[in-house]
Amino acid sequence: MSSSARFSGVTIQNRRERERAERHQLIIDAARDLAEAEGWDAVTTRRLAEKVEYSQPVLYSHFKGKDAIVRAVAIQGCGELARLLRKARPSRGESRLRAAAEAYLEFARRRPALYDAMFVQQSDIPWGTDEVPQELLDAFGELVAAVEPVRGERDLEALTEVFWSSLHGIATLMQGGRLRPVHDETRLDLLLGALSLAQHEDGL
Amino acid sequence: MSSSARFSGVTIQNRRERERAERHQLIIDAARDLAEAEGWDAVTTRRLAEKVEYSQPVLYSHFKGKDAIVRAVAIQGCGELARLLRKARPSRGESRLRAAAEAYLEFARRRPALYDAMFVQQSDIPWGTDEVPQELLDAFGELVAAVEPVRGERDLEALTEVFWSSLHGIATLMQGGRLRPVHDETRLDLLLGALSLAQHEDGL
DNA sequence: CGAGAAAATCTAGCGCTGCTAGTGATGAGA
DNA sequence: TCTCATCACTAGCAGCGCTAGATTTTCTCG
Numbered sequence: 001m002s003s004s005a006r007f008s009g010v011t012i013q014n015r016r017e018r019e020r021a022e023r024h025q026l027i028i029d030a031a032r033d034l035a036e037a038e039g040w041d042a043v044t045t046r047r048l049a050e051k052v053e054y055s056q057p058v059l060y061s062h063f064k065g066k067d068a069i070v071r072a073v074a075i076q077g078c079g080e081l082a083r084l085l086r087k088a089r090p091s092r093g094e095s096r097l098r099a100a101a102e103a104y105l106e107f108a109r110r111r112p113a114l115y116d117a118m119f120v121q122q123s124d125i126p127w128g129t130d131e132v133p134q135e136l137l138d139a140f141g142e143l144v145a146a147v148e149p150v151r152g153e154r155d156l157e158a159l160t161e162v163f164w165s166s167l168h169g170i171a172t173l174m175q176g177g178r179l180r181p182v183h184d185e186t187r188l189d190l191l192l193g194a195l196s197l198a199q200h201e202d203g204l
Numbered sequence: 205m206s207s208s209a210r211f212s213g214v215t216i217q218n219r220r221e222r223e224r225a226e227r228h229q230l231i232i233d234a235a236r237d238l239a240e241a242e243g244w245d246a247v248t249t250r251r252l253a254e255k256v257e258y259s260q261p262v263l264y265s266h267f268k269g270k271d272a273i274v275r276a277v278a279i280q281g282c283g284e285l286a287r288l289l290r291k292a293r294p295s296r297g298e299s300r301l302r303a304a305a306e307a308y309l310e311f312a313r314r315r316p317a318l319y320d321a322m323f324v325q326q327s328d329i330p331w332g333t334d335e336v337p338q339e340l341l342d343a344f345g346e347l348v349a350a351v352e353p354v355r356g357e358r359d360l361e362a363l364t365e366v367f368w369s370s371l372h373g374i375a376t377l378m379q380g381g382r383l384r385p386v387h388d389e390t391r392l393d394l395l396l397g398a399l400s401l402a403q404h405e406d407g408l
Numbered sequence: 409c410g411a412g413a414a415a416a417t418c419t420a421g422c423g424c425t426g427c428t429a430g431t432g433a434t435g436a437g438a
Numbered sequence: 439t440c441t442c443a444t445c446a447c448t449a450g451c452a453g454c455g456c457t458a459g460a461t462t463t464t465c466t467c468g
Contacts, residue, residue, distance in 0.1 A: 044454065055419080058418090061417090066456090119380070120324065120376070127380070155387070155390050159394050162370070162394045164373070168373035169368070169370055169372035169373030170373070172373070176331070179365050180365070190359070190363050190366045191369075194398040249425080258447095261446070261447070264428075269426075
């Protein structure tokens, strides 16, 4: 009796938790889709609620506020970027560094809103050493792996930060239309050359 | 008579235009100050109007909207950055590239809100070849001048874009707390080294 | 099966935002 | 001094993030 009751209670709770988790993800997906389609300005709690076919307060039973939703989108975006970078293997004659750079920039170009949430909009994601989401570490780890072959004697982590910063700068300035499209190719060539040549120097 | 009347009318018009111009600048300054003190979120048309001691609609008789005010702040910020870069002369044993990089990063660090308006927030400032504000050209010109000594055989404009992008990436990622402060020095050393070493290579 | 408890969801509204239409005061010119 | 244009204001709109309280739905148990 009590056992059956408890069992029944547990399964119902399980179903509820499952449905809750599904809706949680539904909200994240809807926010990301809406942002990618019309920009983050269009992502209002009202429109988002309408899109998931619930009323506004439901959003707040899942997330502390709009910022938390954006943060969730950003973190999942980091996971996606990490996956893309891991998949980006250099084709013949291409350096791993270049493959990673091109994958990174293509991600930023094809998902500008997602990229914005991840690296442009300020958020209270803990980037300091404590409690960094795993997705972030994964993405950065992929960059580290791409930089490693050209590190030479240089500090690997700092060099990766330079690589990342350069890519990030290029991505955001391009997105804002602040760089000349004419130089797109040359720019990347120069960056990769600069970062790699130092190794030649070391090797001599 | 008619001449005196016309004369009087002209001076009155002059005074009005002068007062208008002063108030125009007053609004820009107030917006910049408020943004630097409390961030752009705190810059609302109401607070801004209160600060300049006029009612809201006055703002709209000077600017098309809030975006236009931010844009005006951004453009003047570019002028300031250009001035700072021009003033940044390398100390003994320091490359001009390093002097420019340090001046740029210090500007971004000390005036984060201003920097944001200039290079982070998307605006419809025409960065394409047509009608770019002179302040922008000046600032970029200073960067070009700093890069020139290390260009080697490389495309000067593209190389400057790489330099700028890297600085911009470092500035924004630092501001967002996404880079480790431990590497601040090393990071810049690595970047400058990478951009300069290629010249050595060319020189060999 | 039906009553009561519990949980989930909605309606309505607060104070804020950027922005503007229409009103009233101020000062120049005849 | 009177007229009129210019200027700046008050008041208000629609939409924002967010939340308190009412309401509906769902589950438990006699």
